[in-house]
Amino acid sequence: MDGGTFLITGASRGIGAATARLAAGAGHRVALLARDAAGLHRLAEEIAAPDRVLAVPCDAADWDSVREAVGLVVRTWGRLDVAFANAGVSVDTSFLGTRGAPPPEWREMVLTNVYGPAIAARAALPELVRSRGHFVISGSAAGRGVRPGNLYAATKWAVTGLAQSIRAECVGTGVRVSLVLPGLVDTGGIPADRAGDPKLDPADVARAVLYAVGQPPAVDVNEILIRPVGQAPQL
Ligand SMILES: NC(=O)c1ccc[n+]([C@@H]2O[C@H](COP(=O)([O-])OP(=O)(O)OC[C@H]3O[C@@H](n4cnc5c(N)ncnc54)[C@H](OP(=O)(O)O)[C@@H]3O)[C@@H](O)[C@H]2O)c1
Numbered sequence: 001m002d003g004g005t006f007l008i009t010g011a012s013r014g015i016g017a018a019t020a021r022l023a024a025g026a027g028h029r030v031a032l033l034a035r036d037a038a039g040l041h042r043l044a045e046e047i048a049a050p051d052r053v054l055a056v057p058c059d060a061a062d063w064d065s066v067r068e069a070v071g072l073v074v075r076t077w078g079r080l081d082v083a084f085a086n087a088g089v090s091v092d093t094s095f096l097g098t099r100g101a102p103p104p105e106w107r108e109m110v111l112t113n114v115y116g117p118a119i120a121a122r123a124a125l126p127e128l129v130r131s132r133g134h135f136v137i138s139g140s141a142a143g144r145g146v147r148p149g150n151l152y153a154a155t156k157w158a159v160t161g162l163a164q165s166i167r168a169e170c171v172g173t174g175v176r177v178s179l180v181l182p183g184l185v186d187t188g189g190i191p192a193d194r195a196g197d198p199k200l201d202p203a204d205v206a207r208a209v210l211y212a213v214g215q216p217p218a219v220d221v222n223e224i225l226i227r228p229v230g231q232a233p234q235l
Helices: 014-025 037-047 063-077 103-131 151-169 202-213
Strands: 005-009 029-034 053-057 082-085 134-138 176-182 223-226
Touching (some): 014 037, 053 063, 063 103, 103 151, 134 151
Parallel strands (some): 029 053, 134 176
């Protein structure tokens, strides 16, 4: 089985890990990127296909780290077919009051959620142009609705624009760009005050990613917005 090479940032848990499991099961060679090397190696062992899984410790918000990780994947497997910029973090914020994390902690979220997929694109696109490959980004339903005082939602609005900007620059290259925008997903990344809300399973989002990737080369699934049944429309 050879479904091409599939790089995933934020692969140590949650949506990224679920996508890695599904992609490996569909025959892709998967490169798992995250900071938690032990978590990546556990997942690689679980996938149990040593010649088709690569664990690559990487900080998705650091240019040198991302560039080196993409380089390692290409040196190992000779090509890159899919890059899924999925790593992200969420901290609670308020602009008006003092609720949530103090402002110095907002910085990591902006860098991971916005700068991260931007530099992933910069590192991966030359290889994706060569393979006429696919760039996929984790957006969020939060990047569509207005949430008071919520910088996380604003980072995901930025990601919506980023996907469109990357796609516009890739016109004529054969590269496809898909933005997957989940509603609430049952991972460690959700805020405590929404623990009781309806949630998707990470595998539900993974299937959406694989749907986009599995289309014929001439079909560019621009966006998939997927919410759990019963999620309030403004969220
Ligand atoms: N859960 C939801 O309800 C939901 C809804 C919509 C969109 N999303 C988006 O989906 C994506 C995945 O979220 P999730 O819910 O699966 O979160 P999660 O379970 O908290 O996992 C986050 C992943 O991102 C990685 N990560 C965070 N910062 C990183 C960095 N600087 N460098 C490398 N990896 C980093 C983490 O790995 P390490 O800590 O090991 O680095 C982990 O693998 C995010 O972009 C999130 O915004 C989530």
